Each structure stands twice: as structure tokens, then as C-alpha cells.
Amino acid sequence: MKIISIILAECYREFVYAKRYSVERISSLIMLFFIFFGIVYSSTTSFQANSYNYFDPISTSHRIVGFLLWFFALDAVGHLSSSIREDLHIGILEQIALSPYSLIYNLMGRSISRLIINFTLSILLFLVFQKTFDVNIKIPLVVLFFFILTYSGLYGLGLFFAGLTLIFKRLGPITTITRFLLLIFTGAIIPLDSFPLYLKLFSQTLPMTLGLSIIKEIVFENATFLKIIKDYKFFLFLINSLFYLSLGIITFLYLEKKARSKGALGTY
Template sequence: MRLNLFNIFKAELNKYWIEIKTYYPDHIVNIIVTYIFFTGFFLGFRNNSMIDDSYYIGFLYWFFVSNVISEASVSISFEKQIGTLEQLILKPVSLEVICLVKTLVWLMITSIKAIILLLIIKLTLPINIVFDIKVVPILIITLTGLLGFSLLLAGLTLRFTKTASFESILSYILLFFTGAIVNIDNMPKLVRFISKTLPLTNGILISQRLINNESVSISQIFSLCLNSLLYLVVGILLFKYINKKSKTEGIYNEY
């Protein structure tokens, strides 16, 4: 099992590296568009009290999320269109594990892009990029929960093939309603309640407190761990259910 996982990880890493070398202009454009997006909001809010040393964290989290949660579904959609989905299903490891490996590899690549983006922001914008190493484990815990979203989108792709609209809606919901750019205390009560159930919201709040040298309790971190674990487990269960139902109804036979 370990050897199979290693081989899958190595194969996916080689595949993405080839794609990056081939389609590198797409990645450059992605960084430029995100930079323009961040600059617009930064200049718009620069006289607002929410602009502080931790302001960039919300955008950093969203950059990871917007790039990572859709990767498994995009890959599944591509495999279905070129007729190789059956080969994935016949591999000695489950399809959800393959999706998780794809997402983890893409997360590594996104981390490199995020570092490049932060360097460009630091060199070109009048913003003080303050970093605390303790943010890294919080980011990892938060993204673990968001893998559940990734699996859910991958499951929907198994069922419906094209889910780009779902991904766009989810991405912008997570941008505007998790505290990434707008303080959640200024949101309506219902939106605020729903927002606080998301691991991304909790991860952003904890990271901002760490960067601003504010205290973070063990209970807050423990709550984030439970929150992320819940979303991951629910994502896995929903993916398994959709995958099983798709097999039962013979949807895979079309590919």
C-alpha cells in the first residue's frame, strides 16, 4: 500500500511538472490576476481600520483555497473527457485516495506560487508583510478541512462532469463570507453564524491573532482541528456515496 501511494504521488508530481513547463503562461497569468485582485482591495481598504499587519493573511488563505479545492474535480473531468477514468477506477487504491494525492501535489505547487506572489506584493505595495512560523500548522490544519470541499466537488464531477459553476460560486463565497476581506462582525447574524462553522474562517481568525501578537487558546486550536476533521470526514463520506451511486447506475460505462 505504501509503495502504491508513493508511486502514485511520484507519477502525479511528474505529470504536474510536465504540465507546468508546458503551460507556464497560465500560471503566470494566475499570479498576475490574483495580484491585481489583491491590489484593488488593498487600495480600497487602505484607510480602513482592518488594514494591519495581518490583512494579507485572508487573501493568502483564499489563494490556497481557490487554487486547491477544484483541482481534483478538474482532473476527474479531464479524465472523463479523454476516456481514461476507467483506468483510475481500476488502480489498486481507491479513487478518493487518488483525488487526495492529486490535491496534495497541487497544494505543494500552489505553495510555491503563494511565496512568489507574497514576494511581489512585498516589493511593489506599501504593505508590511509580517510572518509568524506558527501560522504554518494553522494553515495546514485549515486546508485539511478544505480537502473535504475538494472531495465533494470531485464527487459532483463524477456525477455531472462539469462543475465549474459550483467551484466559482464556492470560491467567491469563501472569499467574501469568511473574513478574508470583510470583517465577519459586520455581516448579518445568519451569515456570521454560518461563516463561523467553516474551518477557513476559524483558520484566518487564529492566524490574524498570531500575527498581531494576540493570545490564542488551546481550545481555539482544538476547535479548529475538530472543525477541519469533520469537514474532511463528511467530504470523504459524500464522495464514497456519490461514487458508489454512480457505479450502481452505470454512469462509468459511458466513459
């Protein structure tokens, strides 16, 4: 199958990069761990002397699940854009676009290859988190279905940025801002109840909030698959994911055509 071949090609590319730039890859993973470590501990401790520090295993568990989903969002939203920018920069994008498979098909293979790699890394992070914070979280298999739906929306947002990169080349901090919006306003590390109403409403429009909320219901409240899909929230979640996926695909195809018309696939 074509897509398998593309996934293998992109996995191979990741492997060569990881081998060549292993220090960078490992240090970025360690940095992620320390960011999360800091976030969890800063929310449970006080600067005030002799104050009572309360370590809440439930809140920590929620944050671990939220952070792990954000770990995937981090890549889904920004990787396609940054990899296209890199391909443009090193002068390889035109050769990739010369493939008989469309560019969007190629990017899908690229995303799936990253998903496979990140899945492996997330299992490692998950085990380290559980050990470090001494919590026990069990993730049922059914979560995978809702994870894929959540990831589809995030991938759509990633395609949207990738399309913009074809035309504008450098998006500046836009993808970084979006990544942190997803960390702060989706309930990944801060409970949504603590936000004012307008921020709560804003958070519901982001492509990770509803998915994360549903995943947490399954993991922490033992909600069943049937119960989830009967809820109106699932319907909103489905629309949200489809919206972002469609937005990404339509925007990317439009901007790719525009880039091909301008001859912008080979310029950086």
C-alpha cells in the same frame, strides 16, 4: 511508499501541463495578483475628489494573510472537481481508477502535489505582496499546524465536489460560488465585524473562517500555540475541519461506488 509515488506522478503531470500551457498558468497567476491588488486599493481609496485616502498597513497585512489562505482554498475546493471533469472529458479516468490504489487515495496524492506547487507559488506571491504594499509580515512556523487543519476542512469540501462531479459531470458555477463565498465571508478581505449577526453566524460555519482567525491571532497578536489550543474557538475549529473532511470522504466514497455501479467513470 505508495502515496509518494502517486504524489510524484501528479507532480510530473502538473509539470508537463505547466510546460505545455505555461502562458495560461502564468497569466492566471498574474490575474490573481491584479485581483488582489484591486481589492486592497479599492478598500483604501475614494472616488470623491480631494478626499483623504488612508492606507492602513495593518488592514493590508490582514488582507495579505487572508488572501494567501484563500489562494490555497481556491485550489483545495475546486481543483479535484475540475481535474476529475478533465479526466472524464479526455477519457483517462477509467485508467486511473484501474490502479490498485483506490481513487480517493489517488486524489489525496493529487491534492498534496498541488499543495506543494501552490506552497511554492504562495511564497512568491507573499514576497511580491510585501514588496508591493511595503509591509513586513512575519509568519511563525507554528502556523503550519493550523494551516494543515484548515486545509483539511477545505480539502474535504473539495472531495465533496469531486464526488458530485463523478455523478453530475458538470457542477456549473457551484464551485466558483463557493470559492467567492470563502473570499468574502471568511474575513479574508472583509472584516467579519462589519457583517450583520446572521452573516457572522453563517461565516463561522465555513471551513476557512475559524482557521484564518486563529492564524491571524498568531501572526498579528503573537498568540502562542498553548493559548490557542486552550481557547474554545480551537475546539470549534477542530470540529469544523473534521466535519468537512468527514463529509468529503463519506460523500466521495458513496458517490464513487454509485458511479461504479452506474458505469459512470467512463462517460462524460
